[in-house]
Amino acid sequence: MDARTTLAPAGRSSAGEAPAGHGAAPAVQAWGRVRAGRRTADRLLVVLCTVATVLGAIVLGSILVMLIVEGLRGFSPALFTEVTPGPGSQGGGIANAILGSLIMTLIGIVVATPIGVLAGTYLAEYGRTSKLADLIRFLNDILLSAPSILIGLFVYTVMVRTMGGYSGWAGGVALAIIATPVIVRTTEDMLRLVPSSLREAGAALGAPASIVIRAVSWKAAQAGIVTGILLALARIAGETAPLLFTALNNNSWFSANLMGGIANLPVMIYQFALSPYENWRQLAWAGALLITITILGLSIVARVFLQGGKSR
Template identity: 55%
Template sequence: MSQIHMQNPIYRQRRLTNKVMLTLSLIALLFGLFWLFWIIATLLVKGAGSLSLSLFTQITPPPGSSGGLINAIIGSVMMATVGVLIGTPVGVLAGTYLAEYGQRGWLAPATRFINDVLLSAPSIVIGLFIYTVYVAQVGHYSGWAGAVALSIIVVPVVVRTTDDMLQLVPNSLREATAALGCPKWKMITMVSYRAAMSGIITGVLLAVARIAGETAPLMFTALSNQFMSWNMNQPLANLPMVIFQYAASPFPDWQTLAWAGAALITLFVLAINIIARTVFRK
């Protein structure tokens, strides 16, 4: 066997290839980080200055008046909370079936494929679907319709995370509980869930971050509301729609509020991702 040194042409070729690929990877990393930091810096410069107490105490104003985004913030929190409460149990149970019961047969692979399609589906398609099956039937927009649309976005994220986390649980734990005569349902709830809990919670938090800025599904379902409303059966104000409407308006005060709302959502999503990747990491 020949020694590896600079005179070896195979070694020199592999070393050159390694340097080229490392350089291209570094360039791609810097290119992506450049745009990311530029977007965050633009939002902070134009929106952070408008983050004041009035933003969290006053409702959206008419043109030419001062105001805030409290009604939009409350509407977004209400719909996101209901969406997560609907989507999380469905996602966790579906992911549990795929990881614990879907080792044989065609149903589990088909479900994973459909879940991956739904995970990458444009959110506007989900909004149009809920509009067709719910909004058009009842004859009006509502917060419930928006919450259902957001829950459909939550489901595939939680399914994928739950499936992946449960598959990482060592089979030796399952075999040990089976050897003790433990039923499978109890093994799942007492062993598998406990071992994968941090990963499942991380998936739920990432799903919350995913739906925090969704505009397209709410355009077809919840629409918006200029006033404070707690009624989920009526059109409900929400941050994404307010940002969309105010950013496209010709009024400078509305545009300022749009930048403030965009900065607020960005900071929230950034905080959720940091929490998900640090607090629950083991």
């Protein structure tokens, strides 16, 4: 007998085979079955995810294609120069609705930006883990998920009934309430990404906290903050429900004081799409395409701006 065979440990062959025993072969077989099951489950999940993605892309793509085809039919110079037509009349455009939407969106973002940025700065720089900061975050999360129609009803009760009628001011305030929580959340998240070492360096130079925030924290997070503002702008650009209770609509140019019904694209699209008049429905398609292009453009600008800030 060979010496190597004699000195081999008990239960192990000279060729390095698996230890002898009753549990060796079943263990190998069980492990093989588990790995095969995992591979099957993984492939099945990949197939399901792929099918779901394809179905979603088909649905969204068909909607987009239909919107482009139908919307382009209504595009003409008159679309941007003439006011919305009356019932049964021919022609017309959506110039008054475009201007009304721009004014109310501008009012909303001008009101929401300072409030949102300052509130987000407090949560990130001063509040941190305080009870007041936790309460503000909780209320902000509620506003983020609150239905916009409830915000419209709130502004209707507070402003429209008090002022005695619909107005562009009420519409702008409703849009501001919707945009504020988006800016608050984005500002806080971006400021929390600023390294503490930058703040400590500013404090080491003897600068007060307010100077450090303005010169260091805001400057380092400016790309993210601006991105949040642009996303909030895109969020309120197509809101319909709150404007139904605050600005309503108008088929002519509105007054300079913004009192009375104010023409706007979202409500115009909603009303014209349900009408029996062919030209009204065509204007609704054109307005929907215009809003889609605007929101898409804002989203692209926000992403480019954010990527530019990260590269710097």
